[in-house]
Amino acid sequence: MFRRRDFIKTLGLSSVGYLGFQESVLAKNDAQYGSKSFQSIRIRGRVLEDGKEIYRVAVSDGRSVVLTNSSGEFELYSASDRDFVFISIPSGYQIEKQENGSALFFQKIDKTNPDQHLGFNLVKSEIKDENHHFLLLSDTQIQNEYEANQLLTVAAPDVQKTIRGLNDPNLFGIGCGDLVFDHLALFKEYNESVKMYDTPFFQVIGNHDMDLGVRSDALSNKTFKGHFGPNYYSWNRGEVHYVVLDDVFFIGSKYIGYIAEEQLAWLEQDLAQVEKGKTVVVSLHIPTYTGAVTRYPERDTIGGTVSNREHLYKILEGYKVHILSGHTHFNDNMINGHVYEHCHGTVCGAWWSGPICFDGTPSGYAVYEARGSELKWQYKGTGLDIQEQFRVYDQGYHSDFPEYMSINCWNYDPEWEISWFENGIKKGSPEKITALDPWSVELHTGPELPKRRTWVEPQLNDHMFFFKPESKENLHIEVKDRFGKVYTKKV
Numbered sequence: 001m002f003r004r005r006d007f008i009k010t011l012g013l014s015s016v017g018y019l020g021f022q023e024s025v026l027a028k029n030d031a032q033y034g035s036k037s038f039q040s041i042r043i044r045g046r047v048l049e050d051g052k053e054i055y056r057v058a059v060s061d062g063r064s065v066v067l068t069n070s071s072g073e074f075e076l077y078s079a080s081d082r083d084f085v086f087i088s089i090p091s092g093y094q095i096e097k098q099e100n101g102s103a104l105f106f107q108k109i110d111k112t113n114p115d116q117h118l119g120f121n122l123v124k125s126e127i128k129d130e131n132h133h134f135l136l137l138s139d140t141q142i143q144n145e146y147e148a149n150q151l152l153t154v155a156a157p158d159v160q161k162t163i164r165g166l167n168d169p170n171l172f173g174i175g176c177g178d179l180v181f182d183h184l185a186l187f188k189e190y191n192e193s194v195k196m197y198d199t200p201f202f203q204v205i206g207n208h209d210m211d212l213g214v215r216s217d218a219l220s221n222k223t224f225k226g227h228f229g230p231n232y233y234s235w236n237r238g239e240v241h242y243v244v245l246d247d248v249f250f251i252g253s254k255y256i257g258y259i260a261e262e263q264l265a266w267l268e269q270d271l272a273q274v275e276k277g278k279t280v281v282v283s284l285h286i287p288t289y290t291g292a293v294t295r296y297p298e299r300d301t302i303g304g305t306v307s308n309r310e311h312l313y314k315i316l317e318g319y320k321v322h323i324l325s326g327h328t329h330f331n332d333n334m335i336n337g338h339v340y341e342h343c344h345g346t347v348c349g350a351w352w353s354g355p356i357c358f359d360g361t362p363s364g365y366a367v368y369e370a371r372g373s374e375l376k377w378q379y380k381g382t383g384l385d386i387q388e389q390f391r392v393y394d395q396g397y398h399s400d401f402p403e404y405m406s407i408n409c410w411n412y413d414p415e416w417e418i419s420w421f422e423n424g425i426k427k428g429s430p431e432k433i434t435a436l437d438p439w440s441v442e443l444h445t446g447p448e449l450p451k452r453r454t455w456v457e458p459q460l461n462d463h464m465f466f467f468k469p470e471s472k473e474n475l476h477i478e479v480k481d482r483f484g485k486v487y488t489k490k491v
Helices: 026-033 145-166 184-197 224-227 259-272 309-315 438-444
Strands: 042-048 056-058 065-067 073-079 085-089 107-108 115-117 120-122 131-136 172-175 201-203 233-237 240-244 248-252 255-257 280-283 319-325 334-336 341-343 364-371 374-381 391-393 406-409 417-424 425-428 464-467 475-480 484-491
Touching: 026 425, 042 085, 056 259, 065 073, 065 259, 073 172, 107 475, 145 184, 145 364, 172 184, 184 224, 201 224, 201 240, 240 259, 259 309, 280 374
Parallel strands: 042 115, 042 120, 131 172, 172 201, 240 280, 280 319, 319 341
Antiparallel strands: 042 073, 056 065, 056 085, 085 107, 131 364, 233 240, 248 255, 334 341, 364 374, 391 406, 406 464, 417 425, 417 475, 475 484
8 A cells, every 4th residue: 555544553462572572562662772772793603504614605684794704604793783694595505484484594683792603504405496486475464353364264275276286395485565454463364374385485574564653664673573584685596686675664654665775785785796697586565666657647656666766776787687566456567677577466456355456456476487597477366277367348348448348467568469369360459558447446436345445446557458349259369478378268
């Protein structure tokens, strides 16, 4: 969502202490933060594999990045304002899991010990990871018992089925923010869904995953960190370097899309260890940019895009970049020079109010495949076959274009080809027009619809197509994605 609709000042934080954070009262957080004296902390350790040293592993506290030496040793001068030491897991090693199912790649810093030792023991992957898959789940966004039940009994089993079908031991997942909807106690139920997948998940903080009522952005991620560890970090799989960033900046009464200097400076150090030309995948919650900026030019986009995105793009120059985001509850694919941004439809659709997002994209998630340095992707609608990549509407159904048939092809980008055929003869390509999805209009229009979230309204999208057939006899639609995969429907 672009703006918070409900500020829940008092939260049940029974699950805050997952990693030992016991500050369940936000006022206490503020008081403790202000009273702590700053001190330097020397951290030494080793990164090993079965007792054998691993050379040139990146180790960080979120401020500095150092590399292990030939003995697998590292030395890091940190400070008491840092929470974790974490590694950028090298390619070829397993991703370990916490008890809650999320990825384990970090250790807590003892802020009372000025000289401490921390170590990391890695395990080699059983199968080479040059080829691997990952899932991107954005905006599970559960707010109450009903929605938690929908996640656990409808969405999660669909994800489980997809995972079984992929049968990839190198699979991992990314939870792309808004894991819950302001009720942070529901991280417990969210974690239950992640444990169902039995595959490590990396988590991204969203605007609805933040502690409210705190005095600054620096304190807004305490509960999130208590469950999942650092709010920005990186890892490697095969030939791909993966990064998670926190681009949700809390300014007291609302949030903006903004990446703080601390993260940008860290990212420069992180990427200094990554060879130019490699594929870099960056996951963050708020998209850096979307087509909504031009679809709704009158709207304030400060909470829907990243205001300092050009500086991020500059740091990412020289790499093949994919940015993965959510937040908007619509599907957009934006290509800007060397950056391909995938803004995903959501697991919760239009906030658990029906089967689609407000642009007509099915509730669901994305399935990515890396083969070497090349990525392929598909959008998987919950309860739908993955071959279901577009929807066709008959003439008269779209009230703005009553004489035309229409197509919503939600994962479209300019490399896709869409055609219609009559009696086996190709008649042409439908016209792309910025428009509303007519099913979304039916389900979401008006102050009383949808019943669970009456404030949801249909939104314009850039993946609607229109055509007027000469005959509907033996009419079928053919859609070819950018990878040459063909999807057809007989109407």
